Amino acid sequence: MDFTTFAKPSTVDTNNDKSNSDLHFWKHVEYIENHGKDQDDFEYCMTEFLRMSGIYWGVTALDIMNQLDRLDRKSIIDFIRRCQCPVTGGFAPCEGHDPHMLYTLSAIQILCIYDALNEIDCEAVVRYVSGLQQFDGSFFGDKWGEVDTRFSFCAVAILTLLGRMEGTINVERAVKFVMSCCNQTDGGFGSKPGAESHAGLIYCCVGFLSLTQSLHLLDIDKLGWWLCERQLTSGGLNGRPEKLPDVCYSWWVLSSLTIMGRLHWISADKLKEFILSCQDNETGGFADRTGNLPDIFHTLFGIGALSLLGFEGLKPINPTLCMPQYVIDRLGIKPQILPKP
Amino acid sequence: MHGRLKVRTTEEERERKKKEQALKVKAYRAAMVKIQEKRLSHELDGEMLLLTSQILLRNPDVSTLWNIRRECAEQIVLKTEDLEEQQAIFETELNFSEQCLLVNPKSYNCWHHRCWILEHSPKPNWEREVQLCTKYLKMDERNFHTWDYRRYVVEKANIPKQSELDFCTEKIKVNFSNYSSWHHRSLLLPLLYPYEGEAQPKRAMSEEKLQNELEMVLTAAFTDPNDSSAWFYQRWLLGYSRQELDVCAFRCNNKHAMLAFTNPLILDAKDVAITNSEGTVIIKLTNWHSINKTKADNVWFFSLTDNAISYKEFPKEAFLEINRSDISLKKIILKTYKESLFYFKSPNQQHAFSKNVLNELQSQLESCESLLEYEPDSKWTLLTSALLMHAIDAQKYHNKSLENLEKLQKVDALRENYYKDLASRWILEKFLLNWMDSDAVPYELDLRSENLNALYYSQYLCIADKLLLPNNLTNYSSMKQLQGFSIFEY
Ligand SMILES: [Zn+2]
Numbered sequence: 001m002d003f004t005t006f007a008k009p010s011t012v013d014t015n016n017d018k019s020n021s022d023l024h025f026w027k028h029v030e031y032i033e034n035h036g037k038d039q040d041d042f043e044y045c046m047t048e049f050l051r052m053s054g055i056y057w058g059v060t061a062l063d064i065m066n067q068l069d070r071l072d073r074k075s076i077i078d079f080i081r082r083c084q085c086p087v088t089g090g091f092a093p094c095e096g097h098d099p100h101m102l103y104t105l106s107a108i109q110i111l112c113i114y115d116a117l118n119e120i121d122c123e124a125v126v127r128y129v130s131g132l133q134q135f136d137g138s139f140f141g142d143k144w145g146e147v148d149t150r151f152s153f154c155a156v157a158i159l160t161l162l163g164r165m166e167g168t169i170n171v172e173r174a175v176k177f178v179m180s181c182c183n184q185t186d187g188g189f190g191s192k193p194g195a196e197s198h199a200g201l202i203y204c205c206v207g208f209l210s211l212t213q214s215l216h217l218l219d220i221d222k223l224g225w226w227l228c229e230r231q232l233t234s235g236g237l238n239g240r241p242e243k244l245p246d247v248c249y250s251w252w253v254l255s256s257l258t259i260m261g262r263l264h265w266i267s268a269d270k271l272k273e274f275i276l277s278c279q280d281n282e283t284g285g286f287a288d289r290t291g292n293l294p295d296i297f298h299t300l301f302g303i304g305a306l307s308l309l310g311f312e313g314l315k316p317i318n319p320t321l322c323m324p325q326y327v328i329d330r331l332g333i334k335p336q337i338l339p340k341p
Numbered sequence: 342m343h344g345r346l347k348v349r350t351t352e353e354e355r356e357r358k359k360k361e362q363a364l365k366v367k368a369y370r371a372a373m374v375k376i377q378e379k380r381l382s383h384e385l386d387g388e389m390l391l392l393t394s395q396i397l398l399r400n401p402d403v404s405t406l407w408n409i410r411r412e413c414a415e416q417i418v419l420k421t422e423d424l425e426e427q428q429a430i431f432e433t434e435l436n437f438s439e440q441c442l443l444v445n446p447k448s449y450n451c452w453h454h455r456c457w458i459l460e461h462s463p464k465p466n467w468e469r470e471v472q473l474c475t476k477y478l479k480m481d482e483r484n485f486h487t488w489d490y491r492r493y494v495v496e497k498a499n500i501p502k503q504s505e506l507d508f509c510t511e512k513i514k515v516n517f518s519n520y521s522s523w524h525h526r527s528l529l530l531p532l533l534y535p536y537e538g539e540a541q542p543k544r545a546m547s548e549e550k551l552q553n554e555l556e557m558v559l560t561a562a563f564t565d566p567n568d569s570s571a572w573f574y575q576r577w578l579l580g581y582s583r584q585e586l587d588v589c590a591f592r593c594n595n596k597h598a599m600l601a602f603t604n605p606l607i608l609d610a611k612d613v614a615i616t617n618s619e620g621t622v623i624i625k626l627t628n629w630h631s632i633n634k635t636k637a638d639n640v641w642f643f644s645l646t647d648n649a650i651s652y653k654e655f656p657k658e659a660f661l662e663i664n665r666s667d668i669s670l671k672k673i674i675l676k677t678y679k680e681s682l683f684y685f686k687s688p689n690q691q692h693a694f695s696k697n698v699l700n701e702l703q704s705q706l707e708s709c710e711s712l713l714e715y716e717p718d719s720k721w722t723l724l725t726s727a728l729l730m731h732a733i734d735a736q737k738y739h740n741k742s743l744e745n746l747e748k749l750q751k752v753d754a755l756r757e758n759y760y761k762d763l764a765s766r767w768i769l770e771k772f773l774l775n776w777m778d779s780d781a782v783p784y785e786l787d788l789r790s791e792n793l794n795a796l797y798y799s800q801y802l803c804i805a806d807k808l809l810l811p812n813n814l815t816n817y818s819s820m821k822q823l824q825g826f827s828i829f830e831y
Contacts, residue, residue, distance in 0.1 A: 042362035045369060049403040096377050097405040144408060146453040184545065185527045185577040195489045196524045216605030216637035219583045221766075224759075229569065231755050240483070241520040241569045246343070265759040280347070293345045341762060341795040 020276050023306065024284060025065065025313065028299060031284030032058045033070045035296050043295075051094040052083060056106040057300040059113055063324050064307050064315050068113070077119050080107050088131075089124025090142070100142045101132060105154040108161050113327050122162050129155050130168045137173030138192075148191045149181050153204035156211045157321060160333055165211075175214050178205050187222030199230060199239035203252035210259050210320045210335040220260050220338065227253050228265035235270030236278075236289070246288045247278050251301035254308055255319035261338035268309050275302050372396055376409065385413040394437060401441045401448040410434065411457060424463045431462035439473070446477060452486050456493065467498035475508075482512060483521050492525075502529050517561035520570040527577065530554065540692035541585045541669070545577065548695040554578055555701050559708065562721065566712070572721045579702075579732045584689060586667050592783060592804035592826050594681040598626060598643040599826060601800040603688070605637040612665050615682075616672075617656035630831060632803075632821040639800040640822045642831050655682060681826075683783045687773040688798050691735065702733050720753045731767065739771055761794040769798055783826070785809070799823060 035058055036044050047054060055076060062068050083092045083103070090099030091107040104125060111117050132140045132155065139151040152174060159165045180193045182205070188197025189205035202223070209215050230237040230253045236245025237253040250271060257263045277290045278298070285294030286302030304322055307314040316325040320335035328335070350358070376392050379385075390413055393406040401407075417430045435458055441451045459465040474491035477484065495505055506529045512522040527545070534550035536543050544551060555578055562571035583604060590601040593615070600613065613626040631638035659682050661673040675682040694702065709726035713719065727745035730738035746764045750757045768791055776782055786805040789812075796817050802808055803822040810818060817823060824830075 040363065040366055042366055045366045046400055049400075049405065092405075096373065097403075098408050100404065142408075144411060144453070144457060146449070146456075148449075183524070183527070184531075184582070185524060186573060190485070190489070192489065194492050194528055196485045196521055198485060213636045216639075221583065222581060226573070228756050228759050229573075233755075235755075240485075241573065242518055243483075265756060265762070267755045267757075270755060287345075287347070288343050291347060293347045295342045297342050341765075341797050 020279050020281055021273075023276065023311065023313070024279050024281055027281065027284030028279070028286075028303065029062065029065055029067050029070065029284070031280075031294065032062055032296065032299060033067075048094050049097060050103070052080070052091060052103040052110075053093065053106040054296055055079075056109050057296045059110050060323060061296075061300040061303045063113055063327075064303050064317055065313075066315060073114055073116075076110065077114060077116050080110060081120060083107065084120055084124070085128075088143075089121065089126075089128035091125075098142065099128070101129070101139065101151045101154045101158075102141065104128065105158050108158050109321070109323055112161050112331060113323060115327075115330070117162065122164075125158065126162060126164050126168055129158050133169050133174065135173075137170060137175070137177035139174075149178055149189060149201050149208070150191065150204050152178050153208045153211075156208055160211050160335075161321070161331065163331070163333075171212055175209070175212055175217070178208050179217055181205065182217075186226040187219040188226055196240070197226065199227070199237070199249045199252045199256070202227070203256050206256045206259050207320045207335075210337065213336045215259070215336050215338055218260065220262065224257065224260055224262040224265055227257050227260075228262065231266045231271065234277075234290075235267065235272075235274035237266070237271065244289065245274065247275055247286050247298045247305070248288065248301045250275060251305045251308075251322075254305050255322070258308055258319040259335075259337055261340045264340065272306065272309055272311070275305055278302060369396060376406070380409060380412075385409070385416040389413055390433070390437075397437075397441055398444060401445050401451045404450050407450050407454050410437075410454070414458070414461065418461070427463055431458050434458045442477070446481060446484055447486055449486070452490050455490070459494075459497075465497070467494050470494035471498050471500060478512070482516065482519050485521065488521050488525060492528075502533050505529055506533060513561065517564050518568040518570050520573065523558075523570055523574040527574065538695075540580075541587075542580070542582050544580060548698050551578060552698050552701050555698070555705065559705050562725070563708070563712070566716070566719050566721055569721065572725060575725060576728060579728055580691070581728070585669070587670060587686070588661070588663060588668070588673060588684065589688065590683075590685050590801050590804045591661055591673070591675070592681055592683040593643075593645070594827070595645060597645055597829065597831075599632075599803050599829065600626075600629070600641045600643070601803050601822070602639045602641075605635075605639045606667075607637045608641045609665075612663060614662045614664075615655065615675075616660045616662050618658045618660070622662075623654070623656060623659070632831070640803050642829070644831065678783055681783075683804055685777055685782060685801070685804060687770070687777045688801060689735075689770050690774070691732070694732070699733065702729055705729055706733065718748075718752045720749065723749050723752065735767070736771065736774075739767070743767065758794075762797075765793045765795045766797045768793060769796075773798065773801055788814075796820075803829075 038044070059068065059071060062070060082095055085092060085099040088099050091104040092099045093103040108125065111120065134140065138147045139155045140147060141151045155169065156165065156174065159168055165171065181189045181195065183190065183197050186197050188202045190196050190198055191201050209217060230249065232238060232245050234245055237250045238245050239249040257265060278286045280287060280294040283294060286298045287294045288298050303314065304317050307317040308319060318325045318328045318335065321328060372392050372395060376389065379389055390410065393410055396403055397406050414430050414434060418427050421427060435455065438451050438454050441448065445451065459470065471491065471494050474487050474494065477487045506526065509522050509526045509529065512519060530546045530550060534546040536545065536547055538544065538548065558571050558575045558578065562575060585603065586606060587603045588600065589603050592599050608629045610627045614622045615624050615626065616622050626643050629641040629643050632640045632642045659675045661675055661684060663671055673684050675684050706726055706729040709722050709729065712722050713726065716722065723745045727742040730742040743764055746760045749760045772788065772791055776786060783804045785807045786802055787809040789809050791811060793811055793814060796814055799820055799822050804826050806825050806827045808823050808825060
């Protein structure tokens with residue numbers, strides 16, 4: 001399989017911005033649309049192990065830019081159907097690979113955006129996810145037993161999107177496990193009990209608590225302070241103290257602060273500046289940092305963060321599920337969000 | 342996808358690289374096809390290990406290939422009962438995963454593979470794994486995969502906590518700027534030196550150890566005042582934590598009752614009752630509603646109108662009894678105001694530190710002050726001295742600590758609103774402390790002349806009849822807990 005079949009032919013009108021103070025809107029559209037058009041591209045080939053997530057990143061970014069029709073819905077849905085494992089019900093990143101919680105979430109997210117959950121066996125997905133919960137409330141990523149708070153997030157996100165949180169998993173224990181990963185020093189979360197706080201995992205745990213309506217368990221002021229300290233003079237945010245800024249961490253910190261009602265604790269203008277400086281004004285796409293090579297992962301998180309900051313011309317994004325808000329509304333889902341103090 | 346610099350290359354170089362990559366793509370595809378064929382025909386043999394290793398050494402993220410290698414190991418365990426032979430495949434996997442870690446020490450797959458191998462191996466050598474971590478932490482002392490793995494193998498190898506603490510101290514001595522080491526330390530100290538005093542929330546460790554740690558961390562912080570790692574640890578030591586779960590305000594008249602807590606909780610029907618001095622239950626308050634109509638809330642409402650009890654029947658000496666395992670104060674004496682009963686405890690009344698710790702804090706404050714004379718704009722010193730003042734005596738240093746926060750709004754403009762909110766919090770804490778002992782409680786709460794930017798502790802205000810907000814905060818007046826107690830309607 002390749003991306004070629006997903007991209008419709010188009011006549012893209014590229015503009016000629018040289019500076020990075022504006023969003024190179026059409027360049028990014030083109031970048032995502034062309035992603036994978038050359039199936040023999042080295043990068044593309046070497047990332048086939050996460051193809052399902054790659055498609056989710058592209059589909060979501062394009063939908064936020066109101067350009068979803070540039071991809072071919074049918075071939076993407078056919079691809080997803082081929083990736084559902086007939087034995088376990090989970091989704092593989094692409095054909096020939098094994099199913100995993102991470103790609104199962106990506107598959108469900110894409111299907112929700114396309115309003116196409118009826119195309120797959122949802123009951124099998126519910127069985128797969130609930131079967132991975134352990135006695136202590138944690139979740140395995142797949143049958144090989146890796147435990148990580150990322151998988152706790154994936155599990156409740158999948159079940160929420162399917163409208164099947166009730167009676168499928170033990171939510172109380174799941175919450176207890178996530179809270180056992182909360183650190184006293186900074187109020188943040190790591191991947192497992194005792195693990196150092198890390199913005200990516202904080203997003204997963206805060207998102208998890210938002211989906212289980214349990215944000216009251218957070219020490220908002222302690223965690224909020226640690227998160228707003230992630231902003232550096234460049235305006236970008238890092239994932240841990242004394243690390244470099246990164247567009248993807250910008251998303252994780254920003255969405256966590258938004259969910260916690262503390263977005264005003266960082267400078268939105270400076271962050272916007274940083275994210276825009278990470279655009280590649282030749283090829284389109286966003287890199288992790290200014291001057292680096294772009295990729296589709298950072299392109300979604302760049303676009304997503306700009307949308308969260310209220311950037312003009314982008315559809316609103318939901319901070320908990322990282323999907324267009326209108327899709328979340330259509331599904332009738334209301335992840336918890338706290339007000340400003 | 343991380344840290345790949347975009348470099349300008351010549352046409353020639355690009356062509357050469359393209360050819361090189363085309364060959365790699367071809368080789369990858371051929372190997373994957375072969376692997377999948379072999380897997381379908383259950384050929385989990387030496388050739389399979391070789392094929393998967395060629396790809397994984399370059400790209401350890403292809404998790405399916407790690408799964409296949411584990412299938413190979415399972416196959417051998419099934420085939421032979423000879424433990425030596427079994428051990429051999431596990432050793433192969435350990436060596437191979439270490440090779441991969443050298444290429445990519447941040448691969449989730451690779452570290453997890455090691456855990457799986459050791460868990461299934463007949464003779465796991467956990468001490469060797471601890472040494473491996475020590476080696477990898479020398480190469481990168483912030484790699485959280487290595488730290489996570491270390492905590493896991495240290496537990497398995499039964500390494501004493503004290504020796505882990507020593508390891509940690511060594512690491513910090515080599516480099517103060519190591520948040521990961523400070524974090525590791527913060528897990529060990531509460532276990533090695535538990536706090537047994539009265540303060541709520543509990544201090545992280547015994548006051549004696551706390552004093553040592555405060556000394557150590559300040560030395561570290563002053564070595565490089567711009568490095569944040571030690572300052573975060575310092576703030577934690579100062580007891581920076583949200584309040585213990587507790588009742589903070591209660592009021593009840595003929596019509597209704599309102600009960601507020603320090604933090605949101607889910608209130609259960611059997612939790613609350615009003616009793617007399619003999620402990621006899623006068624009325625059980627069973628049917629509570631969250632006033633914001635949420636699952637968890639910090640203000641709960643109860644309607645008495647359906648109950649056949651009026652204020653006149655309340656005992657002269659009335660108590661509020663709370664029966665929950667997560668709240669330590671179970672019986673609260675209620676005061677009387679006109680035809681109502683109430684209780685109020687102002688927020689964050691800090692339990693004083695021991696004399697030795699206080700002396701240490703005082704001398705740290707002096708050090709910060711003298712550092713500020715040379716570097717008046719040093720962010721971390723400004724913030725820490727404000728926090729020290731707040732910890733030593735919030736009342737005495739109130740104005741001075743607010744001056745620091747005001748200065749921080751300029752020095753550290755990115756977080757301007759954070760400092761504004763923190764100042765608002767401290768101002769309201771002081772206000773509510775005074776209100777508690779004034780004649781106005783619980784009748785009137787006048788915040789009009791307070792310089793507030795945000796409204797913290799709004800649940801504390803639910804028992805007031807009349808609430809006067811500053812002009813800039815009038816948009817908060819729609820909040821349920823600010824409706825005024827007497828006229829409140831659910
Ligand atoms: Zn990144």
